[in-house]
Amino acid sequence: MAPRPASKPAEPSDKVGLICRALRRAIIEQALAPGAKLPEDSLGERFGVSRTIARHALGQLAAEGLVELRRNRIAVVATPSWQEARDAFDIRIELERLVVRQLAGKLTKAQIAELNTHVDAEDRARDGSDAVSIRLATEFHILLANMTNSPILVRYVSEVAYRCCLTLSLYSRPHSSECAINEHRAIIAALVKGDEAKVMSLMHSHLDSVASRALVAPAPQRGRDLLDILAPYAEEGERVVKLPKVVRAR
Amino acid sequence: MAPRPASKPAEPSDKVGLICRALRRAIIEQALAPGAKLPEDSLGERFGVSRTIARHALGQLAAEGLVELRRNRIAVVATPSWQEARDAFDIRIELERLVVRQLAGKLTKAQIAELNTHVDAEDRARDGSDAVSIRLATEFHILLANMTNSPILVRYVSEVAYRCCLTLSLYSRPHSSECAINEHRAIIAALVKGDEAKVMSLMHSHLDSVASRALVAPAPQRGRDLLDILAPYAEEGERVVKLPKVVRAR
DNA sequence: TGCGCCTCAATTGCATGCAGTTTGAGGGCC
DNA sequence: GGCCCTCAAACTGCATGCAATTGAGGCGCA
Numbered sequence: 001m002a003p004r005p006a007s008k009p010a011e012p013s014d015k016v017g018l019i020c021r022a023l024r025r026a027i028i029e030q031a032l033a034p035g036a037k038l039p040e041d042s043l044g045e046r047f048g049v050s051r052t053i054a055r056h057a058l059g060q061l062a063a064e065g066l067v068e069l070r071r072n073r074i075a076v077v078a079t080p081s082w083q084e085a086r087d088a089f090d091i092r093i094e095l096e097r098l099v100v101r102q103l104a105g106k107l108t109k110a111q112i113a114e115l116n117t118h119v120d121a122e123d124r125a126r127d128g129s130d131a132v133s134i135r136l137a138t139e140f141h142i143l144l145a146n147m148t149n150s151p152i153l154v155r156y157v158s159e160v161a162y163r164c165c166l167t168l169s170l171y172s173r174p175h176s177s178e179c180a181i182n183e184h185r186a187i188i189a190a191l192v193k194g195d196e197a198k199v200m201s202l203m204h205s206h207l208d209s210v211a212s213r214a215l216v217a218p219a220p221q222r223g224r225d226l227l228d229i230l231a232p233y234a235e236e237g238e239r240v241v242k243l244p245k246v247v248r249a250r
Numbered sequence: 251m252a253p254r255p256a257s258k259p260a261e262p263s264d265k266v267g268l269i270c271r272a273l274r275r276a277i278i279e280q281a282l283a284p285g286a287k288l289p290e291d292s293l294g295e296r297f298g299v300s301r302t303i304a305r306h307a308l309g310q311l312a313a314e315g316l317v318e319l320r321r322n323r324i325a326v327v328a329t330p331s332w333q334e335a336r337d338a339f340d341i342r343i344e345l346e347r348l349v350v351r352q353l354a355g356k357l358t359k360a361q362i363a364e365l366n367t368h369v370d371a372e373d374r375a376r377d378g379s380d381a382v383s384i385r386l387a388t389e390f391h392i393l394l395a396n397m398t399n400s401p402i403l404v405r406y407v408s409e410v411a412y413r414c415c416l417t418l419s420l421y422s423r424p425h426s427s428e429c430a431i432n433e434h435r436a437i438i439a440a441l442v443k444g445d446e447a448k449v450m451s452l453m454h455s456h457l458d459s460v461a462s463r464a465l466v467a468p469a470p471q472r473g474r475d476l477l478d479i480l481a482p483y484a485e486e487g488e489r490v491v492k493l494p495k496v497v498r499a500r
Numbered sequence: 501t502g503c504g505c506c507t508c509a510a511t512t513g514c515a516t517g518c519a520g521t522t523t524g525a526g527g528g529c530c
Numbered sequence: 531g532g533c534c535c536t537c538a539a540a541c542t543g544c545a546t547g548c549a550a551t552t553g554a555g556g557c558g559c560a
Contacts, residue, residue, distance in 0.1 A: 061311040087400040150337040
């Protein structure tokens with residue numbers, strides 16, 4: 001009967017989940033820009049785990065669409081096309097309308113307080129880095145989703161919100177999120193009031209305006225240049241031709 | 251300049267994907283019922299790969315919600331609660347309304363033919379096993395999603411459709427999918443006609459009726475007995491008390 | 501007979517090792 | 531000077547091995 005000095009329930013470890021969370025956060029804060037390389041070794045070394053674990057984590061993130069995995073190639077942070085970004089926002093709108101529909105008039109006092117606290121934090125971070133603002137704004141939506149107590153809805157909203165975050169860093173140049181905060185407050189108010197239709201419409205226009213502010217030009221306005229421009233021309237997505245290489249006759 | 255005898259594009263291998271697809275199919279055809287154990291060794295042996303690969307595949311399926319992974323325990327086919335099933339259908343309704351909204355009036359002749367062919371196959375399978383009927387019905391919806399050319403939408407619709415499939419095997423007893431086939435035909439007709447509002451409403455009522463036919467009773471009507479019944483009483487989802495074990499005073 | 505403890509086979513968590521593929525940098529050739 | 535070829539380093543794909551945890555059967559005790 002060893003004294004068992006509280007070493008039993010210690011760490012559930014879950015190293016994979018740890019790495020996933022870290023990478024997710026790094027990605028949405030743009031510490032890792034789209035296209036950034038993610039070699040298994042480096043990740044493993046950085047997090048003090050073996051390649052096996054890093055690899056597994058990359059697999060999970062790829063399933064979420066945050067990472068692109070090509071066989072025998074280094075994993076990279078996903079670079080969604082403009083169309084994919086638009087699609088993600090469309091899906092997000094529907095999912096989040098569902099969230100607020102379920103939540104309207106059903107929030108507890110504690111939940112309302114939590115939401116207000118969060119928006120206050122958004123307010124305070126307004127002068128900080130854009131990255132933090134974006135993260136907080138995203139987390140507001142995830143916080144809402146969490147309150148539905150529907151694990152599935154939480155997962156989908158989180159995933160698609162992260163993806164949208166990713167596209168923001170790709171396609172929106174200056175990022176103006178100030179007004180978004182007021183829209184968050186309006187959503188909370190409508191939720192408390194219990195006006196289902198109103199809050200659904202608010203959420204719709206909120207996300208729609210974020211999307212349209214961000215996804216302005218279908219034409220890539222400058223970033224990543226050649227790669228992006230050539231992407232649509234690579235038929236099967238397989239191997240874009242190098243730079244000055246001309247495809248010559250067989 | 252080797253002749254390169256077409257050995258280059260041969261097998262991309264992708265053993266993980268292979269196993270995932272196989273398991274997914276086995277699950278939705280109810281060859282693997284909810285709660286079925288999925289030991290890594292056995293899977294690896296069965297598919298001729300190492301545990302590493304089997305493990306990775308299980309991780310992917312867990313991310314999709316088809317498999318439950320508990321630390322240090324054997325993976326099992328997911329057993330969604332009744333509430334989760336209901337949530338999945340709610341999400342599915344919104345996603346598939348989006349699908350048909352995007353598709354209304356935009357189908358090519360080839361696509362229409364493909365859809366009709368599929369429904370014909372559903373018709374022919376009507377006398378076969380329920381499992382095949384369910385699979386075909388699900389694949390109809392995934393086929394629709396595919397036609398949106400939105401990879402994200404395809405992924406979410408597929409996932410949530412598989413999850414719903416899973417719940418059908420749990421909560422619906424006899425399964426009556428005959429009328430569903432006619433509803434599929436009606437949806438195709440409305441899509442061709444291009445009536446957005448009509449087709450969205452059709453899809454809504456179609457899925458709603460499938461859900462309500464399947465998810466009849468919030469009370470577990472019989473299956474899996476004690477485990478299911480006790481589940482809601484396990485506060486943190488952690489470790490349901492054994493059978494005749496009484497929690498005694500400290 | 502029944503209840504609890506103990507032990508051990510089964511199984512997972514994770515790291516490491518080896519083989520095959522890709523990358524990109526240098527050198528030779530035009 | 532530019533192109534191509536070659537080769538080695540870097541990296542991924544996968545299997546295997548070892549330690550830790552689980553849970554199930556067996557043994558002892560009441």
